Amino acid sequence: MYYNFKEIEKKWHRVWEKEKSFRAKAIPKKKKYYLLEMFPYPSGKIHMGHVRNYTIGDVSARFKTMQGYLVLHPMGFDAFGQPAENAAIKNKTKPDIWTRKCIKEMGNELKKMGFSYDWEREISTCDSSYYKWNQWIFLKMFKRGLAYKKASSVNWCPSCLTTLADEEVIEGGCWRCHKKVEEKDLEQWYLKITEYKEQLLEDLNQLKDWPERVLSMQTNWIGKSRGVEIYFKLKDDNTIIPVFTTRVDTIFGATYIVLAPEHTLVKEIIKGKPQEKEVLKFIDKVSKKSAVVRSSSDVKKEGIFTGSFAVNPVNNEEVPIWVADYVLMEYGSGAIMSVPTHDQRDFLFAKEHGLPMRIVIQAQGSKFKVPAEITEAYEGDGIQVNSAQFDGLTNQEAKVKIAEWMDGKGIGKIQTHWRLRDWLISRQRYWGTPIPIIYCPKCGIVPVAYEDLPVELPKDAPFTGEGGSPLGKVKEFVNTKCPECKGPARRETDTMATFFDSSWYFLRFCSPGFNEEPFDKKEVKYWMPVDQYIGGIEHAILHLLYSRFFTKFFKDLEMIDFKEPFTRLLTQGMVLKDGEVMSKSKGNIVDPDSMISQYGADALRLFVLFAAPPETELEWDSKGLEGAFKFLNRVWRIQENLKEKADTGLVRILHKTIKKVSEDFQSFKFNTAIASMMELTNAIYQYGADKQVFKSLIKMLAPITPHFSQELWQILGEKGSIFKAGWLEADPRMLIEERIIIVIQVNGKVRSKIEVSQDISEEKLKTLIMADKKLISWLKDKPIRNFILVPKKLVNIVV
RNA sequence: GCCGAAGUGGUGGAAUGGCAUACACGUCGGUCUCAAAAACCGAUGAGCGUAAGCUCGUAAGGGUUCAACUCCCUUCUUCGGCACCA
Numbered sequence: 001m002y003y004n005f006k007e008i009e010k011k012w013h014r015v016w017e018k019e020k021s022f023r024a025k026a027i028p029k030k031k032k033y034y035l036l037e038m039f040p041y042p043s044g045k046i047h048m049g050h051v052r053n054y055t056i057g058d059v060s061a062r063f064k065t066m067q068g069y070l071v072l073h074p075m076g077f078d079a080f081g082q083p084a085e086n087a088a089i090k091n092k093t094k095p096d097i098w099t100r101k102c103i104k105e106m107g108n109e110l111k112k113m114g115f116s117y118d119w120e121r122e123i124s125t126c127d128s129s130y131y132k133w134n135q136w137i138f139l140k141m142f143k144r145g146l147a148y149k150k151a152s153s154v155n156w157c158p159s160c161l162t163t164l165a166d167e168e169v170i171e172g173g174c175w176r177c178h179k180k181v182e183e184k185d186l187e188q189w190y191l192k193i194t195e196y197k198e199q200l201l202e203d204l205n206q207l208k209d210w211p212e213r214v215l216s217m218q219t220n221w222i223g224k225s226r227g228v229e230i231y232f233k234l235k236d237d238n239t240i241i242p243v244f245t246t247r248v249d250t251i252f253g254a255t256y257i258v259l260a261p262e263h264t265l266v267k268e269i270i271k272g273k274p275q276e277k278e279v280l281k282f283i284d285k286v287s288k289k290s291a292v293v294r295s296s297s298d299v300k301k302e303g304i305f306t307g308s309f310a311v312n313p314v315n316n317e318e319v320p321i322w323v324a325d326y327v328l329m330e331y332g333s334g335a336i337m338s339v340p341t342h343d344q345r346d347f348l349f350a351k352e353h354g355l356p357m358r359i360v361i362q363a364q365g366s367k368f369k370v371p372a373e374i375t376e377a378y379e380g381d382g383i384q385v386n387s388a389q390f391d392g393l394t395n396q397e398a399k400v401k402i403a404e405w406m407d408g409k410g411i412g413k414i415q416t417h418w419r420l421r422d423w424l425i426s427r428q429r430y431w432g433t434p435i436p437i438i439y440c441p442k443c444g445i446v447p448v449a450y451e452d453l454p455v456e457l458p459k460d461a462p463f464t465g466e467g468g469s470p471l472g473k474v475k476e477f478v479n480t481k482c483p484e485c486k487g488p489a490r491r492e493t494d495t496m497a498t499f500f501d502s503s504w505y506f507l508r509f510c511s512p513g514f515n516e517e518p519f520d521k522k523e524v525k526y527w528m529p530v531d532q533y534i535g536g537i538e539h540a541i542l543h544l545l546y547s548r549f550f551t552k553f554f555k556d557l558e559m560i561d562f563k564e565p566f567t568r569l570l571t572q573g574m575v576l577k578d579g580e581v582m583s584k585s586k587g588n589i590v591d592p593d594s595m596i597s598q599y600g601a602d603a604l605r606l607f608v609l610f611a612a613p614p615e616t617e618l619e620w621d622s623k624g625l626e627g628a629f630k631f632l633n634r635v636w637r638i639q640e641n642l643k644e645k646a647d648t649g650l651v652r653i654l655h656k657t658i659k660k661v662s663e664d665f666q667s668f669k670f671n672t673a674i675a676s677m678m679e680l681t682n683a684i685y686q687y688g689a690d691k692q693v694f695k696s697l698i699k700m701l702a703p704i705t706p707h708f709s710q711e712l713w714q715i716l717g718e719k720g721s722i723f724k725a726g727w728l729e730a731d732p733r734m735l736i737e738e739r740i741i742i743v744i745q746v747n748g749k750v751r752s753k754i755e756v757s758q759d760i761s762e763e764k765l766k767t768l769i770m771a772d773k774k775l776i777s778w779l780k781d782k783p784i785r786n787f788i789l790v791p792k793k794l795v796n797i798v799v
Numbered sequence: 800g801c802c803g804a805a806g807u808g809g810u811g812g813a814a815u816g817g818c819a820u821a822c823a824c825g826u827c828g829g830u831c832u833c834a835a836a837a838a839c840c841g842a843u844g845a846g847c848g849u850a851a852g853c854u855c856g857u858a859a860g861g862g863u864u865c866a867a868c869u870c871c872c873u874u875c876u877u878c879g880g881c882a883c884c885a
Contacts, residue, residue: 002837213879216803220881227885245885258885301883326883336885344800345883379800419884540880610823611811617878619811623824630837631823637838672813675822682822685839743818748866750818788865794817798865 002629003636005600009707013111021721022116024072026526033069034527035061036506036566038535038543042077042124044102046109048575048582048608048620049536051592055605056572056614056668057534058115062703063665065116066727072527073116074509076123077103080131080432081498082160082176085463095431096459099126109593113601114706121512125501130508131433132454133518134500137550139436139447140557146192147425149445154424156184161466162428163188165497166421167221167542175542188426189435189494193549197222197420199563200548209568211615214540221541223419228403230337230412232257234269235309235318241265244332244417247342248402249395251314252387253360254337255350258303258322261286262329266306269321273307279323286325301326301349312337313411314402315388324349332417340377347377360386361395423546425497430463430470432495440482440489449483455491469493502543503550506530506565517559524560533566540571570668573617575608582620590620602705603629609670609704632708635681635701638694639715646690653683654693655734661700662730670704677701691716696728744769745796746778762789769795 016022026032037057040050061073084095091098103124110117123130141147155164157174163186168175193200201222204215227246234241243257259266261283270276282304303324310321326345327336340350340357350357357371361382368385384390384398393401406412426435434455436448448455458477463470471477472493482489504518510527511520535543544566551565574581577588595604607628612618646654657680664673677700684693695716702709702722713722737758742765744752752774756765766787769775779799786798 211804213803217880220802223881223884225884243885247885324883327885328883331884338885343885345885417884419881537879613812616805616812621811621824624811627824634838671811672822675813678822741818745817745866748817748864753818786865788817790817790866794866796817796865 002633003708005602005632005708006597008711009112009114009601012707012710013114016114016116017111020120021723022073022118023120024070024074024118026523027070028526030070031068032072032527033061033064033532034072034530035064035532036074036509036530036534038533038539039076039078039502039505040106041081041083042079042099042102042106043083044105046106046113046592048590048592050110051113051604052575052608052614052618053534053536053572054110054113054115055608056570056670057532058113058706059605059609059665059670059703060532060534060668061116062706062723063727065723066699066703066725068726072509073118074121074123074512075110075115075117075119076121076505076509076512077106077125078498078502078505079103079124079126080495080501082162082429082431084431085429089464094459095463096126099124099431112593112596113605116706121509123505123508123512125433125498125505126431128454128456129515131457131501133504133508134433134496135436135448135453135455136450136518137504137553138496138500139450139453141191141553142437142447144556146195146553147189148192149187149189151185151187153183154186154188156182156186158182161468163424163426165424165499167423167499167545168497188424189437189492190422190424191549193423193546194418194420196549196552197224197418199552200420200545203548203552203563206564207566207569210566211569211571213537214544214569214571217540218545221420221545223417225417225419227415227417228406228412229333229415230406231313231410232310232319232335232337233313234265235311236269239265239268241310241321241335242333243335243337244415245337247339247399248406248412249384249387249399250339250342250360251312251337251402251406252384252390253339253341253358254312254319255340255356255358256320256322256338257310258324258327258336258338258349259306260327260329260334261323261325263323263327263334265335266323269308270306275305275307279304279306282323301345301352303349303353305353314406320355322353341371341374342377342379344377344379347374358386360384423497423549425500426494427497428469429495430457430461432498433457433500434471434477435492435494435496437492438480438482438489439492440485440487442487443482443484443489446483446489452483457495469495471495499542499546503546504554506533506547507554507560519559521559528560529562529564530566532568532570534570534572536574537571544569570614572614573612575618575620577620579619590622595625599625599629600632600707602708603632606632606674606704610674611671613671614668631678631681632705634685635697636708636712638681638684638689638697639712641688642694643688643690646693647687650683650687650689650693652734652737653680654696655730658696658700658728659730659735662727665703673700674704698722699725699728740792742792743794744772744775745794746775747798748796751775751778758792765789765795769797 035057037053061071065071079099084099088095088098125131138147155169157164157179159177159179160174164174169181173180201224204218225246227244228248230243232241232243270279301324303322306321306323308321309318312319338346340346341359342361359371362368362385363378363380363382381395384393384395390398390402403414407414434457436455438446438448440446458474461470462473478490478493480489480491507519507524511523514520547565554560555563577590580586580588582589603625607625610628611624657676660676661673680697698709698712699722710722739755740758742754742756743750744754752772754768782799784797784799788796
């Protein structure tokens with residue numbers, strides 16, 4: 001009754017494995033296609049998200065293969081990380097053993113899905129043959145000053161008991177466990193990603209085939225803002241107070257300045273002033289507020305006058321100096337100029353404290369107002385007023401002119417501020433790459449020599465989940481000799497953030513066994529960059545930014561000759577059930593494995609592609625999966641009723657389908673490609689197919705349903721792999737319809753349809769229209785004002 | 800607040816200036832069957848009408864056009880990112 005998917009799928013898995021069907025070996029001059037999906041964390045079982053991600057990738061890989069490309073389609077495991085430690089504690093085993101078991105299980109599940117991976121290239125980041133090169137890269141960065149240690153206030157997750165990079169803090173919480181992140185002062189290792197900030201921003205322009213969403217997220221994250229640092233002077237002793245602004249066009253309206261409570265100057269300027277005691281009290285009060293409270297925008301801004309004045313360098317006006325909690329020491333210079341008339345925040349603050357205001361930008365076309373009349377700040381564009389020699393310019397012109405003028409006179413400096421911070425990579429964790437650094441009491445921080453790599457992760461470490469770097473408790477690991485003076489020394493006991501591992505794995509895939517350097521330059525030259533990368537949107541900043549950084553670093557080392565690792569990027573949407581993300585805690589998980597045993601991998605693959613376009617969220621629908629399975633059976637049964645020769649009508653539909661499917665596969669519109677194959681199938685049921693038409697259909701289905709198609713291919717008498725049989729070409733002659741249907745509109749509304757020969761003349765068509773009974777009542781007694789003909793499609797008659 | 804994406808039947812979705820709702824799910828009806836399942840065939844945006852057909856309809860309002868889901872303007876809603884960022 002149903003086709004025997006169980007046996008068929010098993011059969012072809014064996015064949016593919018035996019014949020090493022997906023082995024990719026570089027052939028110079030042959031056009032290559034490197035297709036990569038983000039490698040998984042080996043949790044043991046695959047989930048629907050994996051199924052979706054890897055199915056999208058696999059269909060593209062198989063399609064490209066059929067089109068004649070030499071396709072590299074590797075798979076591996078992002079195997080270091082905290083869950084292994086937690087699982088090991090829970091299951092009373094070791095992270096190493098647990099992870100390897102998971103990798104094996106997960107590999108089997110991936111194989112069950114029939115993905116066309118070159119398994120001989122499999123890598124796991126927890127193998128010392130891999131992480132050795134993490135250490136090598138780290139040392140290269142260290143020698144260039146790109147890896148450095150500094151004491152700073154860092155993000156600390158109290159539940160994971162480790163530090164986090166800025167990128168790993170999502171809405172103030174840990175990206176992994178969502179616990180609120182705390183601040184802690186620690187000495188940690190950083191990578192100087194900021195060295196590449198210009199390039200990281202600039203080269204986004206090069207990524208034409210990345211989703212706009214990702215580009216905008218990265219742009220926001222890097223956060224470039226241009227402006228001017230203005231040098232206000234203290235009235236009493238000419239001490240300079242630098243103030244950063246992006247709105248230098250409003251400088252003539254600056255009526256006071258505000259310092260952050262932590263600003264070093266505050267204590268000096270209040271000394272001996274009557275306000276001293278009050279201000280100190282205020283600072284103390286602010287310092288007791290948590291960062292979260294202080295940074296929530298709905299809390300009322302509080303501030304206090306210091307008793308001191310500063311001089312505005314553009315007009316030598318004396319302005320009062322205030323201290324307020326809304327000015328942050330971490331951004332800019334920790335001091336701002338305040339323009340109440342053109343900044344809403346300043347406006348509210350000035351109203352509250354009765355501070356002076358002056359309008360300097362006049363909205364075009366509106367009546368000039370005086371400060372007393374305005375009810376809110378005007379933040380838009382307009383014409384400069386009250387701005388000395390700049391009056392009459394548009395504020396956009398003034399922005400440039402004033403900046404240049406100030407820069408030239410030395411009363412300000414054109415400056416750029418960035419949001420991006422260096423990447424903190426130290427983790428107080430066991431299951432990661434040891435940082436290859438030795439601390440010597442005599443020589444200080446000493447890098448491990450290249451020939452001593454890898455610094456192996458000890459197999460036994462007493463990690464308990466109670467915090468503190470577990471490696472610190474392994475004496476044989478910690479105690480070592482200084483590479484320089486040979487005296488006793490200690491090893492660094494933190495490990496690297498796992499995002500380090502995944503920042504270059506796509507390069508390793510090009511030559512996974514290479515043991516002279518992280519990768520073989522020749523192989524990388526052939527395969528890289530990745531032509532198509534596919535993965536989840538959650539990596540829009542994290543992994544994708546870090547990988548871009550590493551690529552630029554390798555370019556500087558002259559190990560590669562390209563600037564960006566991923567030419568095209570597709571971010572697939574999440575799989576939902578009942579409108580929510582599938583998760584263990586919500587208990588709404590659908591296990592791919594049980595779906596495979598019920599309907600087969602092919603039906604599952606077909607369903608996840610058909611249910612939604614790849615980028616959008618996919619609502620799980622078991623009825624839909626059943627429908628996909630029914631469709632495959634419907635196709636399967638065609639073989640029982642093949643005709644000698646198919647009707648021309650059907651052959652035309654076939655060629656239209658070939659055209660549509662080829663275009664859609666190319667642009668990842670799998671849902672509509674499948675829809676048109678369903679239409680072809682419906683037409684076959686109507687007309688009856690011959691062997692040729694049927695073979696074409698199963699060929700088009702092959703990238704999506706590889707086992708199913710390969711089996712039918714064999715049943716139809718073909719030997720060998722359907723994937724080596726080439727792709728289909730639509731015959732342009734078959735795409736021309738002889739009889740076409742012209743839609744007739746009257747005043748833009750469809751009133752009739754006429755079937756005509758495709759090469760009918762306009763005159764003849766007009767005659768036919770005039771004779772159309774359906775149109776008589778619409779056209780009778782009405783002069784035709786316009787006759788619009790869209791060739792081969794439509795006529796619109798305006799009466 | 801700024802930036803980005805989106806809003807279409809009962810549901811997933813299709814159409815990027817030219818027939819709105821392809822394809823599928825669901826529902827209803829039919830064929831086959833003792834019956835059911837499966838399979839096959841058909842109907843299925845709303846309203847009015849016996850019917851032919853007519854009117855309305857793509858978040859709301861306006862505009863451009865012979866013609867707008869599609870382009871422009873305003874507004875609303877949802878999702879995502881950034882944010883007391885000066």
